[in-house]
Amino acid sequence: MSLDTNSKAKAGSGWGETAKIIVQALAIAMVVRVFFFQPFNIPSGSMKSTLLIGDYLFVSKLAYGYSRFSFPFSPNLFSGRIFGGEPKRGDVAVFRLPQDESLDYIKRVVGLPGDQVQMREGVLYINGQAVPKVYKDEFANIECDPYFRHCRRVVYKRYEETLPDGGPTYTVLDLEPEGEFDTTEVFTVPAGQYFMMGDNRDNSSDSRASVGFVPFENLIGRAEIIFFSAAIDEPDAMRWFSPWTWPFDIRWSRFFNLVR
Template identity: 55%
Template structure:
């Protein structure tokens, strides 16, 4: 084999590797943009439904696609393509309206046109109280983030979606609010950890449909103690096996 042939063979091999890498990156971008995107839970605002250290997949196609479905959210179009409306009770990842560089995750409780208000810790939708039943207490700091027992209430929305909420502080400042009227094309979001959630009652405000990223679908990994998944030596004591492949409700 001549020197030229050897050089050509090496060059072809390198080109093939580069081509495979580029194709893999493009495939990953397509999957991330159109299908699934992984997210981690950085705060306790959705306890007990979601815990810090949960890693979950968000389905990007659930509500169609907006500019925020793309990496870095380029301002190349407005509105949503193939859009569909979230259902009341969906747990949604969205871009924080005051600063779209930040991702938030909350539960949809108010749809466009709804009147939302909290009275004595109970959620009211269009003047009708959402059924709220105390189911007991949780005495597990990994779930509640506090060292004492916490009351747990089961809420059931008008469409039948039920979920647990925490009541860390009875008669807190967010247990009684003004009435919020959700504008057209917007949604009202709340965290399940009602006394420790910055949501539409506070700084989040109404969330435009364009800011929706996707629906939280399944927890694929979970680790306690604010540990990184890369700290493999901590897995035996900190990985929450019971939360693996746990569907988000």
């Protein structure tokens, strides 16, 4: 009888320790997510070919400090930012859309406060100086409409841009030689705000149009690294009911790529 009692006590102790470990692990994961790194996924092609639909990445909240948008449900506890570090020109940043603060967007920081930004015939100008744009290659992509199951092969011209003042070099896509936003007015970026653009220049809703300038407070963090990627926008990826095909839909080569 005593042996059975001891066995039950040990079993109960074991389950208690397991539950304690699980609770501690969840608490640590929550702290990391809220204060340090938050996972995001890419739902649209506005940042191709830097980021693809189906990429999952970690965003550093430490990079820009904290605003109310840094926390779940965006509690209106304070205004502005604390421990704020200003973004650099060329950062790929996640932010809350000024017109709808329930939506997260991801774009590249192109214009800093006080900059003048303009597009002229597909060339980016910052403070009156053309940003070097060099043809690199063609970027072919299968693009699908998941609702109508219609897919087509789209070929872009891919260029390398290098931002001024020691900024990064990255790739941009050009689909139409005279796209809707290839030539714009001159935008003067107000104090405390930023001008954001997608790398897929003919298929990006950004500061050239509906997004407008993005306040510093709306920034959530800087995209750092891709930790998972699946080709959910390609025709072979429309196989949700055949799990044995899923390993072939994973883009293994994109794992742990730094976002630049």
